[in-house]
Amino acid sequence: MSRVSSMAILALLATLGIGLTWLVQHSSAPRIAAEQRLIDSRNLLDLLPPDSYDNQPLEQPLTLESTALANSTLLAGYRATKSGQAYAVLLRSQTLGYASTIDLLIAIDLNGRLIGVKTLKQAETPGLGARIADWPNDWLRMFAGKSRTDPLDQGWALKKDQGQFDQIAGATITSRAVINATHDALRYFDEHRQPLLGNPSHE
Known part of the structure; x- marks a missing residue:
C-alpha cells in the first residue's frame, strides 16, 4: 500500500x-x-413542599426591578403556583460574605413569611462559614416563619448586634451577611408584592 x-x-x-x-x-x-x-429544579425547588405547586417556576422567571438592595443583589425570581393561585415567590440573592460572594435562595409565601433559605453557592472558610452550605441546615431553619415585621427591623441582626439571631460559631461576617440578605429579600417582597405574586386571572 x-x-x-x-x-x-x-x-x-x-x-x-x-x-x-x-x-x-x-x-x-x-x-x-x-x-x-x-x-x-430539584436544587432550587426543594425548599417548597412537593404538593404545594403545580407549575414549572423555573421556566417562567419573573421580571425584577431595582434589584440592587441595601446589603445584597437579586439575581432572579420565580413564582410557584397551584391551580393558578400564587403559593410562593423564590428570590435568588447574592451577598458578600467573609471570603467571597454567597448566593442564596429565599422562599417567601404569599403572606410575606419565609418558607426557607438555602445556600446555592459560597466560598467561605471551611469548617466555619462554609457550614452555611450544609443541607439541611439547622442554622438556616431558624428563619422559617419569620417576616419583615417579625421580628421588627432592629431584630434582624445578630444577638451580639442587639438583634434576635444566633450566629454560626466562628463565622460572624458570614452570619451577618445572610441575615441582612434575607431581610433585604423580605423588604423587597413587601414592596413589590403585587407584581411578584401576579394576577391570578392571568396565570
Whole structure:
C-alpha cells in the first residue's frame, strides 16, 4: 500500500471519527440538558413542599426591578403556583460574605413569611462559614416563619448586634451577611408584592 493511500485512509478514518463524535454529542445534548434542568429544579425547588405547586417556576422567571438592595443583589425570581393561585415567590440573592460572594435562595409565601433559605453557592472558610452550605441546615431553619415585621427591623441582626439571631460559631461576617440578605429579600417582597405574586386571572 502506497504512502498516499495510507494517508488517505487515515484521513478518512479521522473524519469518520470526528463525525461520529459530533453525532453522539449532538444526539445526547437534549437528554443531558433535560437532566441538568431536573437537577437544577430539584436544587432550587426543594425548599417548597412537593404538593404545594403545580407549575414549572423555573421556566417562567419573573421580571425584577431595582434589584440592587441595601446589603445584597437579586439575581432572579420565580413564582410557584397551584391551580393558578400564587403559593410562593423564590428570590435568588447574592451577598458578600467573609471570603467571597454567597448566593442564596429565599422562599417567601404569599403572606410575606419565609418558607426557607438555602445556600446555592459560597466560598467561605471551611469548617466555619462554609457550614452555611450544609443541607439541611439547622442554622438556616431558624428563619422559617419569620417576616419583615417579625421580628421588627432592629431584630434582624445578630444577638451580639442587639438583634434576635444566633450566629454560626466562628463565622460572624458570614452570619451577618445572610441575615441582612434575607431581610433585604423580605423588604423587597413587601414592596413589590403585587407584581411578584401576579394576577391570578392571568396565570
